[in-house]
Amino acid sequence: MRIDEAAEAYLRHLEQVRRLSPATVRAYRSDLAGLHAACGDSELADIDLEALRDWLWQAVQRGDSRATIARRTAAVRGFFAWATETEAVDADPSLRLVSPKRGKTLPKVATAETLDELLTAMAEAAAAGDPGALRDHAVLELLYGAAVRVSELCGLDIDDLDPDRRTVRVLGKGAKERVVPFGLPALRAVEAYLVRGRPVLAARAVEPGGTTASALFLGARGGRLGPRAVYDLVSRRLGPELGAQVGPHALRHSAATHLLDGGADLRAVQEILGHASLGTTQIYTHVSSERLTASYRLAHPRA
Template sequence: MDLAAAIDAYTLHAARVRRLSPATVRAYASDLRDLARTLADDMPLEDVELEHLREWQWRATQRGDARSTLARRAAAARGFFGWAVEEGMLAVDPTLRLVTPKRGRPLPKVATAPSMSGVLEALAARAAGGDGLALRDHAIVELLYAAGIRVAELCGLDLDDLDLGRRTARVLGKGAKERVVPFGEPARRALDAYLVRGRPPLAARRAEDVGPGRAASALFLGARGGRVSPRAVYDVVAREVGPALGSSAVGPHTLRHSAATHMLDGGADLRTVQELLGHASLGTTQLYTHVSAERLAATYRLAHPRA
């Protein structure tokens, strides 16, 4: 089998069998197709050697790709060639001696608790006017911050995933893993107002090209009545939260980072935060302890007379 055909087969395997997230599948497919273009689409799979892979990574380095990108490319290659060995297409995995560059772990951008309060108060004031999109935006930001969920998890929510009485939402996370996340009373009020006064007029806008019933079950709707898109959620967060952080490079993950950090600041243990965020590894959650420690150190330097 040639390289391009094998990559297509692996992409299907990654999505259907390994059940990697759509974003991960797209990223890996893009990396592997870049490998195929670098070598030759019709190159036999068994002819790929370690030196070819090193050359492929070297070109990305010369291009100025970030270490995180190089690490992802190496992961994509490992997954692909490991699968090819399992399927009997290859006798030897050429990635066994492929070095993965160490990823930098930059600390995530985090909003302060007072700045988030200001953002949410401004959104609540705008929503009080009764506009459907303003009510939706308030509910979106409240839920992202209250539950620390990912943008894909938020966009995938259906009406029956929400339990306002118990103040919980059932979300489908990475690897199709389901979890139930709690949220507080302010988020419940925002969601209730959106469902009663905001969602019905948005649902009425459903355009013909969206198709009848396509968004009937969706919790959050877009301006045309279809299920809200991740891009629309990014725009909402950048517009509403960005000014509070003095940056336009702010997205839904900023609210997730902020939720985790503020919970740790408030005394939550790492395991609880791990469960809330749906992290497979505690090591991922531990990143937020560094954020909290840095903020503690900064406060100490400002406040302690002997600092």
Template structure:
């Protein structure tokens, strides 16, 4: 592993400074590379055959195909960088192919289930009447309204929200900024939270829209727990995480007639191909409705 350490330190700096990747992605990539280091001790002598052997071991060990795909992307990116920077003489991953995987459609809750989620969160606020409950309702409403990622949500500053124009400015993957519209219920929930925010904020609080219960920055794990708790309160089968609300927002927009490019822009997808999975979700829902309702289906 010692032969890898200096190289991994250089690559980590590249991932953070040059590519602007999130902390979660950087950790995942470094973990993948350390796993390879255990299989191939000298990064300068790694061969295509060794990489294929490493992948084969994952497949036989039952590693999920999505994980294998990510590791292939990670390794190709790493050796491409190492070759360009002169750390290795050749790129052994240039011809490395990831195994194909079937398309798995995301779980999407219905519009009526979303309504139940929001009603349950509002009822909790009415019962508790505390600033954390107001914050939680704003989190759930904003995530569904805007389709934000959790990493984007926790990074929003108070100045990034324009409630009059009903838009929010977010910093997405790769440091790309975008402006996303939000609906009336989300704007109202955020406005109500902002009125209660001073009850939590301290002199040391960051200038973030959402805060933790003690006034610090909101932890992404807390945001996920908030969403899971709010959706679970809506009844069996409704519980999803923040990404589930993102899926629901995109699918419901397309169901309502929004065009694919607009949804791509709102979600912050670099490629429209990533957004197209939601057209498959909508098509599947249409086929299911046809099968259930048409007398000659």
């Protein structure tokens, strides 16, 4: 079996059997496409440890980050573990492949004051009634208020909202569903968008009443709002405040950190974020302690 044929079979396995998220499958597809490009139309059984090491070395030479190389290592290990299990190959050449340690980088977090000023300014802009401004305000309020991922936000339907309980039902990684709360400012922003913004955007749809009819957030042409548009929005609005290229995850990071700063229980934050492991959530305790240390050094006369 050629490597490209095996890769397609493996990706189908990830989608249909393991039911991984579309974003995860896309990442695996990209990594395996890179392996295919490096090895050519080789037979899967002809790929050995040296070929895999050479592929990763090319990534190092290109200047790819440790996190990217570690992800590619994990992708190829999963691929060959599956190939060995299905007897596509006799032995797994990736067993001795060493993954680089990821650098310990803390997520970028905006202060509560910064976000309050930003969201207040967006609320004032939305008050004029522009449908795009109403939507953008609701998007940022919900990203921060519910600490959801951008893929979860873009996948929301109107029926996923429960205004009375102020909760939203989201479909997270691994097709796991959870219900998360959000605050009154987010509710007001979303309701204003639903009444005055969404109907205008829906009227622009090429196929009114089509597959995006139930989508909560719509783009300029009436289709379901995509992650790229949300990335652009957050980068444009929050990037200048943080002095860096940031995406929607910065609002999720900020929400988690502010919850812990405010005394929320770590396991409650884990449930809100939808993390499978408590260890993933614990990074925000480090962010909080870093902020505490920075405040101490600025404020204490004997620091």
